[in-house]
Amino acid sequence: MKSVAVVAAVLRDGQGRLLLAQRPAGKHLAGRWEFPGGKLEPDESPAEGLVRELAEELGIGITRSRPLLSLTHHYEDRCIRLLLREVGAWEGVPTGLEGQALAWVSLEQAGTLPMPAADRPMLKALALDPRYAISPDPAAFADTESFLSDWESRLQAGYGWVQLRANSLTASELRPLALCCGALARRYRARWMLNAEPTLAEAVGADGVHLSLERLRACRARPLPADRIVTASCQTAEDLRLAGRLGLDLVTLSPVASIGPGRSSGPQLDWSGFERLCADSPLPVLALGGVGPDDLPRARAAGGFGVAGTSRFDAS
Ligand SMILES: Nc1nc2c([nH]c(=O)n2[C@@H]2O[C@H](COP(=O)(O)OP(=O)(O)OP(=O)(O)O)[C@@H](O)[C@H]2O)c(=O)[nH]1
Numbered sequence: 001m002k003s004v005a006v007v008a009a010v011l012r013d014g015q016g017r018l019l020l021a022q023r024p025a026g027k028h029l030a031g032r033w034e035f036p037g038g039k040l041e042p043d044e045s046p047a048e049g050l051v052r053e054l055a056e057e058l059g060i061g062i063t064r065s066r067p068l069l070s071l072t073h074h075y076e077d078r079c080i081r082l083l084l085r086e087v088g089a090w091e092g093v094p095t096g097l098e099g100q101a102l103a104w105v106s107l108e109q110a111g112t113l114p115m116p117a118a119d120r121p122m123l124k125a126l127a128l129d130p131r132y133a134i135s136p137d138p139a140a141f142a143d144t145e146s147f148l149s150d151w152e153s154r155l156q157a158g159y160g161w162v163q164l165r166a167n168s169l170t171a172s173e174l175r176p177l178a179l180c181c182g183a184l185a186r187r188y189r190a191r192w193m194l195n196a197e198p199t200l201a202e203a204v205g206a207d208g209v210h211l212s213l214e215r216l217r218a219c220r221a222r223p224l225p226a227d228r229i230v231t232a233s234c235q236t237a238e239d240l241r242l243a244g245r246l247g248l249d250l251v252t253l254s255p256v257a258s259i260g261p262g263r264s265s266g267p268q269l270d271w272s273g274f275e276r277l278c279a280d281s282p283l284p285v286l287a288l289g290g291v292g293p294d295d296l297p298r299a300r301a302a303g304g305f306g307v308a309g310t311s312r313f314d315a316s
């Protein structure tokens with residue numbers, strides 16, 4: 001099924017609340033609350049389309065917008081490629097020109113409203129730091145203290161979303177370390193993920209679990225409830241589709257660039273391959289493998305939501 005490109009807006013008021021619009025009666029998914037926007041016209045850029053849609057639907061003039069994330073969702077009767085853009089500035093007061101109700105809501109309130117199925121992972125992403133900092137292997141440190149001090153330095157540097165990745169540890173070694181990492185993450189009000197068995201992530205009170213490529217490919221059902229975060233490592237279009245079918249939240253896609261010797265990886269994607277795979281991803285994508293936090297604008301321009309990594313996400 002060919003996808004229809006739809007551009008939609010994240011507009012925030014002074015309190016950080018989002019503007020949602022209720023889809024009018026008679027339209028696809030009538031009554032659901034959505035990000036305002038609509039279908040792109042042929043030969044229109046996403047930025048141009050958003051200016052036109054928000055003028056038509058809300059009577060406002062957007063002066064600045066930039067890409068935030070994209071995903072492709074298959075409904076029973078249609079396939080939608082949603083390009084969500086962050087609006088930096090606008091003129092006028094949003095008004096429901098098509099008779100649609102409007103509401104400024106917090107992310108938490110948005111989570112309680114009926115929204116189109118495609119929007120669920122978008123809301124999830126909006127609550128997260130788009131820079132996903134993955135820990136180095138604890139085995140590379142002289143002792144636990146120096147590993148914990150490295151973990152804390154990333155939190156201190158302001159990363160709001162961190163992953164404990166400790167493949168060389170057994171579950172019984174990992175558990176006490178994870179509890180310490182979790183306590184530190186809480187202190188800095190960061191969200192933290194465990195890259196391990198989902199049951200262990202749950203037992204240590206992590207905000208979520210990250211599934212390695214191997215765990216993803218063996219996974220048969222979403223491993224944690226909807227209020228937790230589940231991310232997964234993907235390398236191919238098939239992995240992305242599987243993560244979508246399982247109802248996970250976000251994915252990493254790698255390797256975008258070349259990574260150090262001795263690290264397991266598939267063939268290098270480059271930004272063009274990243275962009276091509278992102279275009280059909282059912283979930284928001286983070287670029288991984290040789291990328292750093294300063295690549296965020298590039299990842300967004302390619303349709304991704306964020307960037308993930310270890311070595312370039314250090315405290316300096
Ligand atoms: N605007 C918008 N559309 C969404 C969202 N999520 C989502 O699945 N969609 C789907 O994307 C499509 C957008 O089309 P639309 O009905 O807004 O298109 P439009 O404004 O150009 O209206 P028109 O086709 O009546 O002229 C619909 O099928 C809608 O259900 C969202 O958050 N915002």
Ligand SMILES: [Mg+2]
Nearest residue numbers: 036037038039
């Ligand atoms: Mg619309």
